[in-house]
Amino acid sequence: MEKFIDRKYVIELFNTYQEYDGRVILNDISLRIRKGEFVTIVGPTGCGKSTMLRMVLGSEKPSKGIAAMDENLIKRPDRRRGIVFQKYSLFDFMSVRDNVMFGLELEQFSLADNYLRKIFPFIYRKKVKKFREEADHFLEKVGLLEHANKYPHQLSGGQRQRAAIAQAMIMKPQILLMDEPLGALDVGTREAMQIFIQELWGQTEQTILFITHDLEEAIFMGTRLIVLSQYYKDGGNSGSKIVEDIKIPWPQPRPTTIKHTKQFNDIMEGIRHSGLDPTYLKDINEFNIQHEDALCPVRKFGE
Amino acid sequence: MDPKNKLMNAVLWVRRLPRKTLETLRRLPRLVVEELSGIGKEFLEMIKNFYRLRTTPGKRISLLLSLILFLVFIKLYYNTSVERHAENSQDKLVPTGEQLWNGFRKTIFEVNIKEEYDVNGEAIKNDLPKTFREARKLDKQAIAEGKFRNRREAWINGSAREYLKQGESLLWQDTWASGKRILISMVFIFAGIYIGLFMGAFPYAEKVLYRFVLFFDKIPAIAVLPILFILFGLGETSKIALIVIGVAPTVILDTYLKVKEVHDEQIVKGMTLGASQPEIVFRIIFPQIIPKVLDTVRLNFKSVILFLIAGEALAAEAGIGYRIFVVRRYMDMATIFPYVVWISLLAFMVDMAFRSWISRQYQWLNK
Numbered sequence: 180m181e182k183f184i185d186r187k188y189v190i191e192l193f194n195t196y197q198e199y200d201g202r203v204i205l206n207d208i209s210l211r212i213r214k215g216e217f218v219t220i221v222g223p224t225g226c227g228k229s230t231m232l233r234m235v236l237g238s239e240k241p242s243k244g245i246a247a248m249d250e251n252l253i254k255r256p257d258r259r260r261g262i263v264f265q266k267y268s269l270f271d272f273m274s275v276r277d278n279v280m281f282g283l284e285l286e287q288f289s290l291a292d293n294y295l296r297k298i299f300p301f302i303y304r305k306k307v308k309k310f311r312e313e314a315d316h317f318l319e320k321v322g323l324l325e326h327a328n329k330y331p332h333q334l335s336g337g338q339r340q341r342a343a344i345a346q347a348m349i350m351k352p353q354i355l356l357m358d359e360p361l362g363a364l365d366v367g368t369r370e371a372m373q374i375f376i377q378e379l380w381g382q383t384e385q386t387i388l389f390i391t392h393d394l395e396e397a398i399f400m401g402t403r404l405i406v407l408s409q410y411y412k413d414g415g416n417s418g419s420k421i422v423e424d425i426k427i428p429w430p431q432p433r434p435t436t437i438k439h440t441k442q443f444n445d446i447m448e449g450i451r452h453s454g455l456d457p458t459y460l461k462d463i464n465e466f467n468i469q470h471e472d473a474l475c476p477v478r479k480f481g482e
Numbered sequence: 483m484d485p486k487n488k489l490m491n492a493v494l495w496v497r498r499l500p501r502k503t504l505e506t507l508r509r510l511p512r513l514v515v516e517e518l519s520g521i522g523k524e525f526l527e528m529i530k531n532f533y534r535l536r537t538t539p540g541k542r543i544s545l546l547l548s549l550i551l552f553l554v555f556i557k558l559y560y561n562t563s564v565e566r567h568a569e570n571s572q573d574k575l576v577p578t579g580e581q582l583w584n585g586f587r588k589t590i591f592e593v594n595i596k597e598e599y600d601v602n603g604e605a606i607k608n609d610l611p612k613t614f615r616e617a618r619k620l621d622k623q624a625i626a627e628g629k630f631r632n633r634r635e636a637w638i639n640g641s642a643r644e645y646l647k648q649g650e651s652l653l654w655q656d657t658w659a660s661g662k663r664i665l666i667s668m669v670f671i672f673a674g675i676y677i678g679l680f681m682g683a684f685p686y687a688e689k690v691l692y693r694f695v696l697f698f699d700k701i702p703a704i705a706v707l708p709i710l711f712i713l714f715g716l717g718e719t720s721k722i723a724l725i726v727i728g729v730a731p732t733v734i735l736d737t738y739l740k741v742k743e744v745h746d747e748q749i750v751k752g753m754t755l756g757a758s759q760p761e762i763v764f765r766i767i768f769p770q771i772i773p774k775v776l777d778t779v780r781l782n783f784k785s786v787i788l789f790l791i792a793g794e795a796l797a798a799e800a801g802i803g804y805r806i807f808v809v810r811r812y813m814d815m816a817t818i819f820p821y822v823v824w825i826s827l828l829a830f831m832v833d834m835a836f837r838s839w840i841s842r843q844y845q846w847l848n849k
Contacts, residue, residue: 236750236754238746238750238753255753256750256753256754257753257754257756258754258755258756260754261754262750262751262754264747264751266745266747267745267747267748267751268747268751270748270751270766270769270770271770271846272769272770272844272846273846281755282755282756285752285755285756285757285758285761285765286756290758290760290761290764290765293764293765330845330846331846332846346755347754350754350755350756352754
C-alpha cells in the first residue's frame with residue numbers, strides 16, 4: 180500500500196452517466212486509476228464496458244459528470260492514451276514496421292514533410308533510420324522482428340494484436356486502453372497473450388485499462404478488478420454500476436497454474452454469483468467495494 | 483530475384499531452346515494422343531455433370547467451351563457474308579475478309595496526304611508515290627541501282643520516309659484527337675476523387691455537396707448534350723464537359739461511399755497516435771480507399787468512351803467516334819470494323835494497365 184503514496188491518479192471519473200436516446204447505459208460511475216496499475220474491467224454483455232472505455236478514450240463524452248486525465252477534462256482521443264481494439268487496430272496498407280513507426284512519423288513529420296519525403300528521401304534518411312531502430316526495438320520486445328516487413332493480413336490473430344500493442348506502446352502513452360484485445364483469439368493463443376501482456380506490464384510499468392467479458396481472464400491478469408453490472412436491486416433499466424472493486428492478491432507475473440487453485444476459483448465463483456448472475460440482485464449497500472482507490476457509491480437522498 | 487539472375491535465366495532458356503524443341507517434336511505423337519484422350523475424358527465428365535452445381539470443369543474442355551460462342555459468331559458472319567456476296571458482289575454491309583483487310587490497311591497503314599493548294603486554289607500536284615508500298619518499291623529499286631549503299635541510307639534519304647512525312651495515318655489522327663479529350667477529362671475525373679474524399683470525411687462539406695452531386699448523377703448526360711453545345715459551342719469544351727458530367731458524379735459518389743466505409747476504429751487509432759485532421763484524411767483514409775476508387779475509375783472507362791463517341795458523333799473534326807459516324811453515311815463497314823476493334827482494344831489495354839498497376843502498387847490488397 181505504501182507503494183501508492185507518491186503515485187498520481189492518471190484517470191478520474193466523477194459521477195459520470197451515459198445515455199443514448201433516454202436509455203441509460205452507465206449510472207453514476209466514479210473511478211480513479213493510479214499510475215502503474217493494471218485494471219481489468221469485466222461485466223455481462225451490454226453492460227457498457229466499451230462505452231466506459233470510450234469515455235476514458237475521449238471518443239464519447241459523458242452525458243453527465245466528469246471524465247478527466249491529469250486534472251484536465253478529456254475532450255477527444257489524443258496521444259496520451261493509447262488504444263488496442265479487438266479488430267482494425269492496424270492499418271492494412273502499411274507493413275508491420277511502418278505501422279509501428281507510424282506514430283513517430285505523425286509526431287515528427289508534417290503532412291508537407293510526408294510528401295517531400297517521397298520526392299527527396301535523402302533529406303529525411305537520418306530521422307527515418309532513428310524511427311526504424313526504435314520501431315525494431317519495440318517489435319523485438321513483442322517478438323515480431325522477423326515479421327517486420329509483412330503486411331498485417333499475413334499475420335495470425337495473436338501476432339496482429341502484438342503488433343497493435345507495439346504500435347500503441349511506441350508513443351509511450353500514460354495509459355494503454357485495451358478493448359477486448361483477446362476476444363477473437365483461440366484458447367491457446369489467448370493464454371500465451373495473457374502471459375505476454377502481463378510480462379510486458381511487469382517490464383514497462385505501463386498503466387493498463389483492460390476490458391474483457393471473460394471473468395477468468397480478468398482475475399488472472401489484473402492487479403485491480405472492477406465488475407460493471409446492470410444486475411442489482413432496483414436496477415431495472417437504470418444502467419450499470421460498479422458492483423465490485425477489489426484488489427487481486429497474487430504478485431505478478433502469475434503462473435497459469437494459479438487458475439486451478441481453490442482461492443482463484445472461490446473468487447471467480449463469488450463474482451459470478453454476485454456480479455454477473457441476472458437472477459441474484461444485490462442491494463446497493465452490499466456492493467463489494469474494497470479497493471483503496473475506490474469511490475463508494477452513495478445512495479441518493481430519498482431513494 | 484535480382485536482374486542479373488533474371489538475365490542469366492533468360493540466356494539459359496534460350497540456349498536450351500533447340501534441344502527442347504527437338505524433344506517436344508519427338509514426343510509430339512504421344513502428346514497429341516494424350517491431349518485427345520484428355521479431351522475425351524473431360525467431355526464425358528461434362529456430359530455426366532452438366533447439370534451439377536458444384537463441379538470443376540477440366541482445363542482443356544473449359545478452353546473449348548469458352549471458344550464455342552466466338553466460333554459460332556464467326557461462322558454465322560461468314561455464312562451471311564458469302565450469301566450476300568453471291569447475290570451482289572459489291573455488297574458493303576457484310577464485308578468479306580478481303581474487304582476487311584483492305585479497310586484495315588487503308589485506315590491504319592496509309593497516310594492521310596495533306597493536299598496543298600496554290601494561289602489560284604488548285605491542288606499542287608506532286609510526283610510522290612501514292613501508297614507506302616509503292617514508296618518502298620522505289621527505294622528497293624534505288625538500292626538495286628546503287629543510289630543508296632544500304633537499307634539504312636535508303637530509309638534516311640528515300641521516298642518511303644518522305645511519304646510518311648506528308649501526313650499521318652487516319653487512325654492515328656483520330657486516336658490522338660480522341661485521346662486528348664479523354665486525357666483532359668480524366669484530370670477532372672481524378673479531381674472528383676478529392677471532392678468525394680472531402681465529402682465523405684467532413685460532415686459540413688457533405689451537407690453542402692451530397693444532394694447536389696446526387697442530383698447531377700441522376701441527369702442523363704446525353705440529354706444535356708444540346709445544352710452543352712449551346713453553352714460551350716461546338717469546340718472541345720462541350721465534349722469534355724459531357725464526359726465529365728457523365729462520369730465524375732459516379733466517381734465522386736463512389737469515393738464518398740468508400741470513405742464512409744472506413745472503420746471508425748482506424749480514425750480513433752490515428753488520433754491516439756497524434757494525427758492531425760488533415761493527416762487523418764490524407765494518411766489514413768486516402769491510402770485505404772485509393773485502390774478501390776481506382777478500380778471504380780477503371781470500370782467507368784467504358785462510360786468515358788461512350789460519352790466521347792456520343793459527343794464526337796454530333797460535332798467534331800477528328801476523332802474515333804466522329805470517323806465511325808462519318809463513314810456510316812457511305813455504309814463503309816470496312817472502315818467501321820477496324821475502328822470498333824481498335825477502340826475496344828485500346829479500352830482493354832487501358833483497363834489491363836490499370837489493373838496490373840493497382841495489383842503491383844497496392845500489394846496489401848492481395849488478401
